[in-house]
Amino acid sequence: MINRDHLAKLMKIEEKRFLARTKKSGALFKQAKKTMPGGVPMSWMTKWPGAYPLFVKSAKGAHFKDVDGNTYIDFCLGDTGSMTGHSPxxxxxxxxxxxxxxxxxxxxxxxxxxxxxxxxxxxxxxxxxxxxxxxxxxxxxxxxxxxxxxxxxxxxxxxxxxxxxxxxxxxxxxxxxxxxxxxxxxxxxxxxxxxxxxxxxxxxxxxxxxxxxxxxxxxxxxxxxxxxxxxxxxxxxxxxxxxxxxxxxxxxxxxxxxxxxxxxxxxxxxxxxxxxxxxxxxxxxxxxxxxxxxxxxxxxxxxxxxxxxxxxxxxxxxxxxxxxxxxxxxxxxxxxxLNEKNFKKMIALGTRWSDGVDAAIKEFGLPWHCNRLGARGEYIFASKAPRTGKEAADGGDFELEQYIHLRLLNDGFLLTPFHNMALMSPDTTKQDVDAHTKAFRKMCAELIKA
Incomplete structure (x- = not known):
């Protein structure tokens, strides 16, 4: 139900937004290409949306700041490596x-x-x-x-x-x-x-x-x-x-x-x-x-x-x-x-994040599904939960995923570069989750306009 011409137009808007707000990252990336293949320390970092990956200046708790001074709510958390929050x-x-x-x-x-x-x-x-x-x-x-x-x-x-x-x-x-x-x-x-x-x-x-x-x-x-x-x-x-x-x-x-x-x-x-x-x-x-x-x-x-x-x-x-x-x-x-007290909070926030995604999916009639795994939530572009890895893979849409990730990144939210997953840390707050819900809902509304 996604109009691909409309999606392409939205993507161009986000690409321009990204370049305008990350000029220092762009300059560092240009230098990095001289000494690192793809301009990154590890090849999979080229999968981040946008013309280049962000260069991080500092990270603490559930947030980080890039070299341009932009701040982000981090739902990627090092794809679990920083599930504890950055530098507990x-x-x-x-x-x-x-x-x-x-x-x-x-x-x-x-x-x-x-x-x-x-x-x-x-x-x-x-x-x-x-x-x-x-x-x-x-x-x-x-x-x-x-x-x-x-x-x-x-x-x-x-x-x-x-x-x-x-x-x-x-x-x-x-x-x-x-x-x-x-x-x-x-x-x-x-x-x-x-x-x-x-x-x-x-x-x-x-x-x-x-x-x-x-x-x-x-x-x-x-x-x-x-x-x-x-x-x-x-x-x-x-x-x-x-x-x-x-x-x-x-x-x-x-x-x-x-x-x-x-x-x-x-x-x-x-x-x-x-x-x-x-x-x-x-x-x-x-x-x-x-x-x-x-x-x-x-x-x-x-x-x-x-x-x-x-x-x-x-x-x-x-x-x-x-x-x-x-x-x-x-x-x-x-x-x-990683104790019982913190997990209780993290799992409640994971449920809150998934509830927010589910509400937007339902409101705009999108054929997507959000799965939950404790402090982790993730949506796929299919109408029901997958039973197998192949069904999960078939629920992917790389073009759509790249747009959503870049749009949310420009709005100040980081998801994992490989899929639509969010993870909660002990430092994540209800305000962080609700801010994502608001941004995700707005993105969905604009996505189906055409």
Whole structure:
């Protein structure tokens, strides 16, 4: 129902607005192109709407300021990396204290012990290892699963995202075969050699994939997030866990994004019993870190199979993993920021944000749908909630999405560059949410005028 000629005219208006209000960012971008491909530190930053990404001067709490002095309400929050709010006071204090006591020494600290205890209480798994990112946590978990099972295949969900793990960049073609995902750069081997892909919420497909008897692990989010929020149907997750045990596969849950539902993520909320669990991003308040937990049985199997004299050459870990600075940040962030009190507030705000989006969608008769995942909300350009990653992907509209993101950015709101997702932090306020609702409603009204 969107008039594309009208959309193109609106987009030109926003493009001019953006250039007029971000001249210093434009000048820095021109310089950046001389030393960085695409003028950005990482290639995916080119996906931000507008002629170039904003250059940030400062960020605090739920807001940030660009180099031109424009201020923004941040609903992206580093795509979960700053879910705690930018530079939470407790985390900053812990970091400052640790700066005078050493950053990294390849040795454990008391903080690491405290973090392990906290994670055990949250997620129920007794044994933990630390990494530099959630990607590493997933990669290391997969290696360990192959070690303890003696099997090679990894099952992932169609349209999933688990960082830059090679095995996860696979999808299903029209015939249902596992192939490399669109945009997958330089895959080391054919993805069908390492991976078997199934659709979310499809238990029959999951069992068929496991029945080959060659699956080391199932790696999955308990709710899909990076293609658009896709929620599990009742009983689905519990059934996947039972199938994993039936066929001797390790069940790995990735809670990196789904921790938005509460301190223990969906694992605690639904009383799930994974064999392993991975998480990163928000748990250190924005510092790069990750961790993975496991049952004692898996930890014992690993210990029995890894020889001490070659433990450092097995493809697990890095010299910065579990460093003192990240351990100090994790300890305080988990205890004082990602706690029950803050989650209660964040989830209420996530509901308020989604209610505002739903109200505008209904008022203007738009065939869109807004899904909720605790402190996270996200709308797709389809009339009902998706059941699978493909349905979520089919609910995308890149042209429309780019306009909405740029329009809201010019109005002072930042969403994630990859989809229409908003996340609440402990510092987000009702006023922040209501300001977005007002701007979103006005945008919808203008969008359907033609």
């Amino acid at each position: 006071a407790a985390t900053v204090a812990a970091i400052k204290k640790q700066l005078n006591s050493g950053l990294t020494a390849m040795l454990p600290t008391e903080d690491a012990l405290a973090v392990g205890r906290d994670l055990t209480e949250r997620f129920g798994l007794p044994m933990w290892q630390f990494t530099v990112s959630a990607t590493d946590a997933n990669r290391h978990s997969i290696r360990y699963c192959r070690l303890v099972t003696g099997k090679q295949k990894i099952i992932v969900i169609d349209k999933c995202y688990h960082g830059s793990v090679d095995e996860t960049f696979a999808t299903l073609d029209a015939a249902g075969n596992t192939v490399k995902r669109e945009g997958n750069i330089g895959a080391p081997v054919d993805l069908s050699e390492t991976t078997r892909v199934v659709e979310f919420n499809n238990l029959a497909a999951m069992e068929a994939a496991l029945a080959h008897g060659d699956v080391a692990a199932i790696l999955m989010e308990p709710a899909m997030t990076n293609i658009g929020i896709v929620l599990p149907e009742k009983g689905y997750l519990e059934a996947v866990g039972k199938l994993a045990k039936k066929y001797g596969a390790v069940w790995i849950i990735d809670e990196t994004h789904t921790i938005s539902v509460g301190p223990g993520g969906m694992t605690k909320l639904h009383k799930l019993k994974p064999d392993m669990l991975t998480i990163g991003k928000a748990i250190a308040g924005g510092l790069p870190t990750g961790t993975f937990g496991m049952t004692k049985d898996i930890a014992d199997q690993i210990a029995a199979k890894v020889k001490r004299e070659i433990v450092d050459t097995g493809g697990i870990g890095s010299t910065l993993a579990g460093n003192a600075l990240s351990a100090a940040a994790m300890r305080v962030t988990l205890k004082k920021v």
